[in-house]
Amino acid sequence: MNYSNHQPIPNLPKLELPKVVIVGGGFAGLKLAMSLRHSLFQVVLLDKNNYHQFQPLFYQVATAGLEPSAISFPLRKIFHGASNMSFRMAEAESVDTAAKRLYTDIGYIDYDFLVLSMGADTNYFGAKNIEYFASPMKTVSEALYIRNKIISNYERAITLPTVEERKSLMNMVIVGGGPTGVELAGAMAELRNNVFPKDYPELSFKNMKVVLIEAGPKLLGAMSEEAQSHAQRYLEDLGVEVLLSTKVLDYDGKAVSLDGKDAIETQTLLWAAGIKPNRIDGFDASQYAGNGRMLVDEYNQLIGSEGVFVLGDQSLLPGGDYPKGHPQVAQVAIQQAKNLSKNLFRIKKGESLSPFRYKDLGSMATVGRKLAVVDLPFVKFQGLLAWLTWLFVHLMAILGVKNKLFIFLDWSWNYLSFDPSLRLLIKPKAVRASERKELIEEKSS
Amino acid sequence: MNYSNHQPIPNLPKLELPKVVIVGGGFAGLKLAMSLRHSLFQVVLLDKNNYHQFQPLFYQVATAGLEPSAISFPLRKIFHGASNMSFRMAEAESVDTAAKRLYTDIGYIDYDFLVLSMGADTNYFGAKNIEYFASPMKTVSEALYIRNKIISNYERAITLPTVEERKSLMNMVIVGGGPTGVELAGAMAELRNNVFPKDYPELSFKNMKVVLIEAGPKLLGAMSEEAQSHAQRYLEDLGVEVLLSTKVLDYDGKAVSLDGKDAIETQTLLWAAGIKPNRIDGFDASQYAGNGRMLVDEYNQLIGSEGVFVLGDQSLLPGGDYPKGHPQVAQVAIQQAKNLSKNLFRIKKGESLSPFRYKDLGSMATVGRKLAVVDLPFVKFQGLLAWLTWLFVHLMAILGVKNKLFIFLDWSWNYLSFDPSLRLLIKPKAVRASERKELIEEKSS
Numbered sequence: 001m002n003y004s005n006h007q008p009i010p011n012l013p014k015l016e017l018p019k020v021v022i023v024g025g026g027f028a029g030l031k032l033a034m035s036l037r038h039s040l041f042q043v044v045l046l047d048k049n050n051y052h053q054f055q056p057l058f059y060q061v062a063t064a065g066l067e068p069s070a071i072s073f074p075l076r077k078i079f080h081g082a083s084n085m086s087f088r089m090a091e092a093e094s095v096d097t098a099a100k101r102l103y104t105d106i107g108y109i110d111y112d113f114l115v116l117s118m119g120a121d122t123n124y125f126g127a128k129n130i131e132y133f134a135s136p137m138k139t140v141s142e143a144l145y146i147r148n149k150i151i152s153n154y155e156r157a158i159t160l161p162t163v164e165e166r167k168s169l170m171n172m173v174i175v176g177g178g179p180t181g182v183e184l185a186g187a188m189a190e191l192r193n194n195v196f197p198k199d200y201p202e203l204s205f206k207n208m209k210v211v212l213i214e215a216g217p218k219l220l221g222a223m224s225e226e227a228q229s230h231a232q233r234y235l236e237d238l239g240v241e242v243l244l245s246t247k248v249l250d251y252d253g254k255a256v257s258l259d260g261k262d263a264i265e266t267q268t269l270l271w272a273a274g275i276k277p278n279r280i281d282g283f284d285a286s287q288y289a290g291n292g293r294m295l296v297d298e299y300n301q302l303i304g305s306e307g308v309f310v311l312g313d314q315s316l317l318p319g320g321d322y323p324k325g326h327p328q329v330a331q332v333a334i335q336q337a338k339n340l341s342k343n344l345f346r347i348k349k350g351e352s353l354s355p356f357r358y359k360d361l362g363s364m365a366t367v368g369r370k371l372a373v374v375d376l377p378f379v380k381f382q383g384l385l386a387w388l389t390w391l392f393v394h395l396m397a398i399l400g401v402k403n404k405l406f407i408f409l410d411w412s413w414n415y416l417s418f419d420p421s422l423r424l425l426i427k428p429k430a431v432r433a434s435e436r437k438e439l440i441e442e443k444s445s
Numbered sequence: 446m447n448y449s450n451h452q453p454i455p456n457l458p459k460l461e462l463p464k465v466v467i468v469g470g471g472f473a474g475l476k477l478a479m480s481l482r483h484s485l486f487q488v489v490l491l492d493k494n495n496y497h498q499f500q501p502l503f504y505q506v507a508t509a510g511l512e513p514s515a516i517s518f519p520l521r522k523i524f525h526g527a528s529n530m531s532f533r534m535a536e537a538e539s540v541d542t543a544a545k546r547l548y549t550d551i552g553y554i555d556y557d558f559l560v561l562s563m564g565a566d567t568n569y570f571g572a573k574n575i576e577y578f579a580s581p582m583k584t585v586s587e588a589l590y591i592r593n594k595i596i597s598n599y600e601r602a603i604t605l606p607t608v609e610e611r612k613s614l615m616n617m618v619i620v621g622g623g624p625t626g627v628e629l630a631g632a633m634a635e636l637r638n639n640v641f642p643k644d645y646p647e648l649s650f651k652n653m654k655v656v657l658i659e660a661g662p663k664l665l666g667a668m669s670e671e672a673q674s675h676a677q678r679y680l681e682d683l684g685v686e687v688l689l690s691t692k693v694l695d696y697d698g699k700a701v702s703l704d705g706k707d708a709i710e711t712q713t714l715l716w717a718a719g720i721k722p723n724r725i726d727g728f729d730a731s732q733y734a735g736n737g738r739m740l741v742d743e744y745n746q747l748i749g750s751e752g753v754f755v756l757g758d759q760s761l762l763p764g765g766d767y768p769k770g771h772p773q774v775a776q777v778a779i780q781q782a783k784n785l786s787k788n789l790f791r792i793k794k795g796e797s798l799s800p801f802r803y804k805d806l807g808s809m810a811t812v813g814r815k816l817a818v819v820d821l822p823f824v825k826f827q828g829l830l831a832w833l834t835w836l837f838v839h840l841m842a843i844l845g846v847k848n849k850l851f852i853f854l855d856w857s858w859n860y861l862s863f864d865p866s867l868r869l870l871i872k873p874k875a876v877r878a879s880e881r882k883e884l885i886e887e888k889s890s
Contacts, residue, residue, distance in 0.1 A: 010606035011647040050600060051869045067512055068871045076644040077866070086647070089600040089870075106604040141872055155495060155534040159551040161455035199521040202456040202531070402858055402866055406851070413847055421522070421847055424496045425534075426513045427586055427872075 009044075009107035012086050017042040020344065021102055021111040023092045023280070025052050025075045027330045028311035029117035030399075031337035037082045041344065044109060046090045050075055053140045054398050056330065057407075059180060061143035062270075063187035064151075064195075064422040065414055068140045070406050073399040092118070094281035097305045113307050113344065116280065116294065117337070120313040120328060123274035133253040134271040137180065146270060151425050153267060158200055163207060168254050168265040170208040175248055176273035177214025178221070179365040182231055184270055185212040186367035189238035194418045211241045211264055213248060215273070220373070222327060223363055227373035230382040234367040248273075275328060277314040289316045293325060298355035300340050311336045317356070326358050330397075335359065366390045369415065454489075454552035457531050462487040465789065466547055466556040468537045468725070470497050470520045472775045473756035474562035475844075476782035482527045486789065489554060491535045495520055498585045499843050501775065502852075504625060506588035507715075508632035509596075509640075509867040510859055513585045515851050518844040537563070539726035542750045558752050558789065561725065561739065562782070565758040565773060568719035578698040579716040582625065591715060596870050598712060603645055608652060613699050613710040615653040620693055620701075621718035622659025623666065624810040627676055629715055630657040631812035634683035639863045656686045656709055658693060660718070665818070667772060668808055672818035675827040679812040693718075720773060722759040734761045738770060743800035745785050756781045762801070771803050775842075780804065811835045814860065 018041055022029045025047035036043045054071040061068050079085040090104040101110050122136035135146050150172070157169040174185045189210045197205050212219075212235060218228045219235075219242065235242055247259035257263045277292045287294055287304050293316035295303045300315060302308040312333030316325035326332040339356045346353055362376035364386065372386040381389075391411065398404055414420045463486055467474045470492035481488045499516040506513050524530040535549040546555050567581035580591050595617070602614040619630045634655045642650050657664075657680060663673045664680075664687065680687055692704040702708045722737045732739055732749050738761035740748045745760060747753040757778030761770035771777040784801045791798055807821035809831065817831040826834075836856065843849055859865045 007606070009604070011603055013647070049870060050596065051871070067514055069512055069867050069869055072869045072871060074644075074866060074868050076868070077864075080643045083646075088603070090604070144871065151495065158456055159454070159533070159535075161452070198525045199519075201528075202458070400866070402862075405854070409850070409854070417847075419522075421519060421845070422514050423519050423521070424514055424517045425494060426496070426517060426589065 007107045009088060009090075009104065009109045012044065012109070013042070013083065015042045015084060017084065018112040018348070019044065019110065020113045020115060021109055022046065022115045022117060023102070024117040024119055024278075025049075025087075026055075026117055026119045026312060026333065028333035028337040029115065030075070030078070031334050032115060032117070032311070032341055033085065034078055035338065035341035036344070037078070037085060039084065039345075040348065041084065041113075043085045045075060045079075045085070045087050046092055046104060047075060047087075048089070048091050049139075050087075050089045051140075052399060055138075056179075056394060056397070058137050058140060058143040059183040059187055061140060062137060062146040062150075062184065063191055063420070064147055065187065065420040066407060066410055067422060068144050070403055070410065071398065072140055073403065077400075092280050095308070096282060097308065100307060111307065113309065115309045115311060115340065116302070116314055117311040117333070118278035118280065118314050120275035120277045122271060123276035124271065125274060127248075127250070130248065130251050130269070130271060133251050134175075134269040136271050137184070138275070146268075147422075148425055148427065150268060151423055154196065154200060154203075155425070158202060163204070166203065167207065168267045170203070170205075171211070171264060171266040172209070172268045172270070173211045173213065173256055173264055173266045174270045174272060175213045176271065177212060177216065177219040177242075177244070178272065179363075180272040181212055181214070181270075182219055182235065182365050182367060184272065185210055185235055185240045185242075186238060186371070189235070189240045190368050191420075193239065195420065195423075198419075199423065209241055209264065209266075210239065211243060211266075213243045213246050213258070215245070215247050217245050219244070220365055223365070223373065224375045224380050226380050226382065227365070227375050230373050231365060231367055234371040234373075238368055238371075275313065289318070289325070291316075299343055299353045300336055300356060309340055311340060322358070329363070331361055332358055364390050364393065452552045454533060454535075454549065454554050457489065457554070458487070458528065460487045460529060462529065463557040463793070464489065464555065465558045465560060466554055467491065467560045467562060468547070469562040469564055469723075470494075470532075471500075471562055471564045471757060471778065473778035473782040474560065475520070475523070476779050477560060477562070477756070477786055478530065479523055480783065480786035481789070482523070482530060484529065484790075485793065486529065486558075488530045490520065490524075490530070490532050491537055491549060492520060492532075493534070493536050494584075495532075495534045496585075497844060500583075501624075501839060501842070503582050503585060503588040504628045504632055506585060507582060507591040507595075507629065508636055508865070509592055510632065510865040511852060511855055512867060513589050515848055515855065516843065517585055518848065522845075537725050540753070541727060542753060545752060556752065558754065560754045560756060560785065561747070561759055562756040562778070563723035563725065563759050565720035565722045567716060568721035569716065570719060572693075572695070575693065575696045575714070575716060578696050579620075579714040581716050582629070583720070591713075592867070593870055593872065595713060596868055599641065599645060599648075600870070603647060608649070611648065612652065613712045615648070615650075616656070616709060616711040617654070617713045617715070618656045618658065618701055618709055618711045619715045619717060620658045621716065622657060622661065622664040622687075622689070623717065624808075625717040626657055626659070626715075627664055627680065627810050627812060629717060630655055630680055630685045630687075631683060631816070634680070634685045635813050636865075638684065640865065640868075643864075644868065654686055654709065654711075655684065656688060656711075658688045658691050658703070660690070660692050662690050664689070665810055668810070668818065669820045669825050671825050671827065672810070672820050675818050676810060676812055679816040679818075683813055683816075720758065734763070734770070736761075744788055744798045745781055745801060754785055756785060767803070774808070776806055777803055809835050809838070 022045045033045045051072040057071045060066040090106045094103045124131040153169040157166040249257045255263045255265045294310045296315045300309045313328040343353045364374040366372040370384045372390040373382045374386040465486045467490045478490045496517040502516045505511040535551045539548045569576040598614040602611040694702045700708045700710045739755045741760045745754045758773040788798045809819040811817040815829045817835040818827045819831040
């Protein structure tokens with residue numbers, strides 16, 4: 001705990017309103033904040049980043065189809081002109097629930113209602129080598145890092161004289177057969193089929209593998225059998241090697257070793273095999289489920305702490321229709337935020353709270369051009385129509401008119417040209433002394 | 446010199462054609478390479494980055510108006526389908542002119558014609574502290590770094606309780622009254638006037654200074670008096686403090702000290718006060734002018750080395766209409782490249798060479814919305830018409846239909862909304878262990 005922790009967060013407006021402090025501007029936190037604009041609550045939203053990230057399209061950033069800015073939305077923008085709202089780029093550190101005080105790296109803040117919507121991070125299930133060498137993709141920064149890494153690898157591959165030396169730079173292995181893994185594998189295969197051969201005519205892409213590894217017996221475990229089998233066929237048609245019921249044993253940065261199968265040489269291991277909820281200090285072990293999600297009641301109230309709510313991936317409501325907790329997807333987070341917003345207004349009016357009921361709107365995943373799978377509550381379909389549905393739904397879900405417009409244009413461009421033109425190795429670096437300076441500052445602070 | 450230097454660059458096509466090796470894909474190198482597509486020369490283009498950078502718009506990247514990708518163009522793309530062309534992302538290290546061999550960090554390459562178009566970098570004129578603490582803007586990466594730095598500074602400022610503490614984070618000082626400095630100062634002032642107050646309603650922007658410092662008696666020294674006085678008035682109307690005939694003495698990262706004037710507190714010192722040509726080992730001191738530019742004849746042939754040409758900022762043709770050398774601007778680089786391309790074909794046919802004649806097409810600079818200054822050979826104008834001219838010329842000059850389209854849309858958007866929406870702190874970072882791994886790899890390689 002550092003010095004600033006012992007002072008209140010400065011420059012917040014002093015309002016005589018109940019204070020809602022929201023930690024995390026993901027789907028849940030953002031939705032809740034937006035619904036409290038111009039209300040009789042004072043709202044303070046905290047996030048590590050100054051932007052909301054649209055996670056469903058990370059894989060397109062990683063595969064050079066979209067710019068990070070297209071799927072990121074400045075959080076301060078939603079607060080323009082709303083005098084009851086404040087945003088701070090900050091990391092929450094701990095909670096004193098007795099004093100109703102949240103400590104952060106920029107000071108503390110007292111709350112009437114604390115909302116934890118901190119999301120989840122990559123879970124390596126204790127595999128230290130994999131954590132050390134694999135690339136996760138739970139932030140837009142990590143997605144951009146993957147893009148840069150892949151381009152660097154190809155620029156390096158072309159400087160090596162033999163096929164053998166180039167192999168590990170060219171092969172790509174994706175672990176995790178959920179929507180993220182499927183979408184990454186499909187997009188990578190399309191890069192190999194349509195884009196890289198034009199950029200690197202001197203290299204042979206026949207030997208370049210795109211491998212998708214899943215520990216379970218099926219891809220897209222949460223979807224219908226039709227979706228599962230279609231997704232697998234689509235991937236295999238694109239030339240993805242799909243390894244089901246396959247466990248990753250270890251990874252040393254050069255080759256990934258598998259249980260009962262040959263190791264695969266690769267310097268690009270993308271890990272999309274699991275998530276674990278983010279955490280904050282100050283709560284009792286009894287308030288957590290075994291998997292790190294926080295136990296809530298049907299109003300998303302944290303069990304055992306008054307005035308604290310938990311939303312989205314971080315929360316777990318035991319029992320009911322989802323005895324192991326609701327699926328950790330955007331729809332649940334958004335619906336919980338809507339419900340909590342309604343309940344905050346009810347609390348204010350002294351009315352009784354309304355319990356959360358999840359309405360499953362269906363799920364979908366895209367594999368490639370004109371290839372997607374969609375499960376809706378009463379109908380399932382695949383192929384071109386599913387792909388168009390996927391495009392439309394994601395375009396509508398993204399925040400901001402400009403983002404919508406630019407993504408639509410990017411997608412149209414990429415569709416017509418077979419050429420996602422974002423294969424640029426751009427890093428925000430001061431190349432010389434000033435960069436060292438930043439490093440020094442970071443160390444000393 | 447490392448091991449790879451002792452091997453030829455691998456995977457290049459073996460063609461029985463005279464080999465043109467171009468170092469640097471800036472305006473000159475790119476123009477030359479494009480004009481040699483599908484010719485009877487084998488062309489190898491080398492650049493440190495895998496993209497061409499459109500320098501005139503760096504300042505818009507720094508001020509959150511444009512994405513880096515909008516003003517960067519993948520160099521491999523211009524080589525698609527041209528079997529006589531190859532690109533390598535590499536750094537040229539030295540030349541053995543006797544053996545006609547270029548050494549790079551990925552191996553050596555033998556040339557028939559070597560073209561140096563390596564451009565220029567920031568010149569601090571020996572001021573070590575300034576080099577250490579100031580931010581240069583000679584690459585798109587550096588421009589993006591400036592953007593991130595400014596946003597970080599504001600996010601930090603809002604966490605500090607007193608005006609006094611916030612001052613150095615909010616003030617911005619730009620050194621150099623050429624087009625880059627003028628354009629940066631104008632764009633920064635517009636951010637302060639229109640954007641920041643909406644993002645940070647808790648902060649007072651009355652005290653935030655944007656200062657432009659120029660050592661000479663006039664801004665835009667190379668332009669007409671009308672342009673100079675209009676630019677200064679436009680800047681002052683936007684609230685920029687213009688300090689002419691002012692020398693920067695020192696900078697410690699917190700405050701910049703000036704000769705005969707009060708020091709200015711700032712953590713953002715943008716240095717656009719001078720350039721120096723990039724260099725490569727292997728040439729004689731007599732082949733350089735005092736300012737580091739390489740001495741060429743009227744055919745851009747390096748004096749004293751057969752088969753070596755130098756283009757753009759890096760070259761200097763003494764005597765003639767420009768006794769101190771041509772201005773170091775894009776137009777000269779492009780026209781020299783066109784002339785050299787013509788001459789290479791003439792050499793092939795055994796014809797005599799055509800000397801370079803610079804045709805000055807005029808110059809322009811933009812200050813802000815509807816505010817620009819234009820000097821054409823026969824007419825000078827300022828204000829709205831100049832601004833529209835500036836927009837049109839830069840839009841036409843940018844490479845690629847997609848870049849043109851996206852810049853046009855970005856500009857229209859920003860013009861209508863007063864809200865350049867790219868205020869996102871996104872860095873391509875793997876947040877955890879894998880990042881350390883990259884650091885380790887970089888060190889050990």
